[in-house]
Amino acid sequence: MLIKTIRNSLLIGCNFECQHCSVNASPRLIPEVLPIDVLKKVINETYYVPSIHVIVFTGGEPTLHPKHLRFGIKYASEKGFITRLVTNAWWARTYDRAKESLVS
Ligand code: SF4
DSSP states (O other), rough: OOEEEEEEHHHHBBBBBOTOOTTBBBGGTOOOOOOHHHHHHHHHHTOOOOOOOOOEEESSGGGHHHHHHHHHHHHHHHHEEEEEEEOOTOOOOSSHHHHHHHHH
């Protein structure tokens, strides 16, 4: 069985604290984020695993660190990966707010 997808957890912090959370995410952990140089290294090393085509950005809630998330998606895309985002969509309470968040 080949590994086709890698899950990249940018942080374990989250703006929610769900009892069913599989990673025990918490608002207390929001400040702790994967440094950009480490993120870049992970993507670079993943590039040399030919079976992996998809990089999933997750957390916690990865949109709480938009600079890191944007870097990761852009860098992974430039390397030819399909990217996927796992989010609780707190930023999309209305259509206009969602559109604004996705465009910015
Ligand atoms: S990561 Fe998801 S499941 Fe975990 S606390 Fe946040 S919203 Fe809830």
